[in-house]
Amino acid sequence: EVVLTQSPATLSLSPGERATLSCRASQSIRSYLAWYQQKPGQAPRLLIYDASNRATGIPARFSGSGSGTDFTLTISSLEPEDFAVYYCHQRSDWPPITFGQGTRLEIK
């Protein structure tokens, strides 16, 4: 089973700052990684699929990069609505499909 480890667990930043979230896989997953944003009481929202492709309607300030075992989600300039929990997810070596434990992005 591929284990995804996200870091940091919590990231405290201010609006306008740049956010860099990391997801590390326990083995190579090529580029088969996705990123989601989840706000309290809501379903997850797909941001990035296959490591670097923005999903429909996702603002350009969100970008994904990486391949193999190390992946990054970057938010270039934080907007107030970006403060949420972010999850990564792989579907390379499956089943099972696995998710990271999440990074909470909070307002500093």
Add this chain to the structure above:
Amino acid sequence: EVQLVESGGGLVQPGGSLRLSCAASGFTFSSYAMNWVRQAPGKGLEWVSYISTTSSTIYYADYVKGRFTISRDNAKNSLYLQMDSLRDEDTAVYYCARPTGGAVAGLDYWGQGTLVTVSS
């Protein structure tokens, strides 16, 4: 507009059963594989099960294998999850989710979720 609407959640005693449904609309349901994903209160996301377009391929997470059964009815645009021998640790919001067309990793549409509470 793509919509996924789950139903069937509720309170059930340990050892009991529930059947969740997911009604799909706004897309050609029969052309997409589907997944169930759950989230325990205050916890992260956890994949539960996958079913291919024709139901020929089905996968389960180890922690539900032998207790849960995924199925679909393409004529009714519906996805199901039969949950038997429920345990306290199955308490969660259950989401149905559609894979992103043309991608390997990504679930682009999710329902609003239905809460399953297993408790005596």
